[in-house]
Amino acid sequence: MYIKQLYTGCLSEAAYYIESRGEAAIIDPLRDIDVYLELANERKAKIKYIFETHFHADFVSGHIDLSKATDATIIYGPGTETNFPVHIASDGEKFKIGDLTIEVMHTPGHTLESSCYLLKDEDGKDHCVFTGDTLFAGDVGRPDLAQKGNELTTDDLAGMMYDSLHKKLFPLNDDVIVYPAHGPGSSCGKNLGPNTYSTIGEEKEYNYALKAANREEFIKTVTDGIPPPPQYFPINAKINKEGYDSLENVLANGMKPIPVAEFRELAKDDNVIVLDTRRASEFTAGFVPGSISIGLEGRFAEWAGSLLPFDQPFVLVTETGKEKESIIRLARVGFDKMQGYLEGGFEAWKKSGEEIDLIIDVEPDELLMDIPFDKNLVVVDVRRSNEYGEGHLKDAVSLPLNDMTDPGSMANLGEDQNIYVHCAGGYRSVIASSLLKRQGFHNIRNVLGGWNRIKEQEKVEIIKEKSVLN
DSSP: OOEEEEEEEGGGGEEEEETTEEEEEEESSSSHHHHHHHHHHHOOEEEEEEEEESSSSSOBBBBHHHHHOOEEEEEOOTTTSSOOOEEEEOOOOOOTTTEEEEEEEEOTSSSSSEEEEEEEEEESOOEHHHHHTTTTTEBBBOOOOOTTTOOOOOOHHHHHHHHHIIIIISOTTTTTTEEEBBBTOOOBBBBBSSSOOHHHHHHHHHHHHGGSSHHHHHHHHTTOOOOOOOOHHHHHHHHHHHOOOOHHHHHHHHEEOOOOHHHHHHOOOTTOOOEEOHHHHHHHOOOOOOOOETTTTTSSHHHHHHOOSSSSSSSOOOOOOOOHHHHHHHHHTTOHHHHHHHHHHHHHHHHHTOOOOOOOEHHHHHHHHTTTOTTTTEEOOOOOOHHHHHHHEETTOOOOGGGGGGGGGGGGTTTSEEEEOSSSSHHHHHHHHHHHHTTTTTOOEETTTTHHHHHTTTTTOOEEHHHHOO
C-alpha cells in the first residue's frame, strides 16, 4: 500500500495518490495533471480510478484531462449530474485498487453529492478516509454553497452535514486517518486548523464543530459568522460540473510572446486585462500603466479568482521564466482566455521607452509622521472586516480587498486625496493600489509591512471595533 498527499499551498488543496500492486487511484486532482502521470510512471503503475469527493468550488479539477490521458474512470457520489461520462457510485459501493478496497460513503452537507472514500487495507481493516470538504483537521465544510435552483437553505445543508458526520464518520475507529481536501487558509471552511491530516479520534476531541451537543447546536455553530464565499466559487463549481477546455489548449494560447509594440496596443483596449504576476516589490517600482498586480508569491490563484473577470481576455507581464507557471495557476481556478505575455518582460517595456507608472512605497513611521500634518491624507485599510475590527488606525477607511471588484466601493475616496493603503503584511495592499490606479486615483502610497509593522510603532493609537467583531 502506498499513499501520497500532494499538497498545493497557494490553494490549500490536497490531492491524493493511492497505489497497490501496480494499480493506482487519484482523489481530487488539480487541473495540471503531470504530477500524477509522472508519479504513476515512476512507480510503474496504471491509474485506474479518479475519485471526486464533490464538485469543487475553489479550483478546477483535473478529472477530465486525467481521464482522457489514462482511460481511468471518473467516480462521483450519489445524485451527481454531469455533462461528461462518469460512474455515479451508490452509497456503500466498493472499488478495488490492487489489494486495497475503497468504499463510497455518501456524506451530503457541504454539497448534495459530497462523498467520503474509506480505504481498507490488504486485511480489510479501515485504514484512512478521504473526507473531501466534509471534515477537515479542526473544521467542517461550509454548508452555504447550494447551487442555484436548489430549494435547500444553509441550515438544511448544515443539518445534513451533522447527520453525515454522526452516521458515517463518527462510527469509524479513532485511529482511522483523516485525509481532507484542504488545509489552513482555505475558504471552504470557516476556520481550518494548521494540519493537513488528522485522525477520527483527534477530530472528536479537538474539532470545535464536533463538540456540539445536538443537531440544532451544530447548525448554529457552523453557520454563525461564516464569511461570504469568494465570488468565483459558483463559477468553478459550474466548470467542474459542465466540463472545460484542455490545459494543453490553454497553454498553447497563453504561451505566445507578444512584442512591446503589439502589447502596447492590446493594453489600450479596455476589454483586455493586463495582469502583472511579478513580486509586489517589483511592481510598485514600475509597471505597465493600467496593470493589475497579483504576485505569484501570495495566494495568487485565489485572489485572481476573487477579483478578475472570467469573460475577458488577459495578457501577462511576468518575471522571466514564470510565464507558464502564471498561466497554469490561473487555469487552476478556471481562467482560460490568456492571449500571451509581454516578450522580454517589463525590462523590455522600459528599454523601449514606453510610459511607465509606479506606486510610492512608504515606511510605517513615515505614515504616522504624515498623519497629523497632512489634512488631505486618508488611510485605506484593505484587510477583511474582522481584521479591521480587531485593531486599526484612527479614522482609517475600511475597504476590504474583496469588495474592490465594485468600483462603487471607492466612491467615498477623492482623486485629490493622498491615499495611504495598507493590509496585514504588504501583499494585498499592492493589489488594492493597482486597482485604485486603474480607477483614476494616482496619489497612492503603499505602506510597507502593513498592519503587522504599523502596530509596532511607538505611540501608535489602535482602535478596536466591537460592532465589527460581533
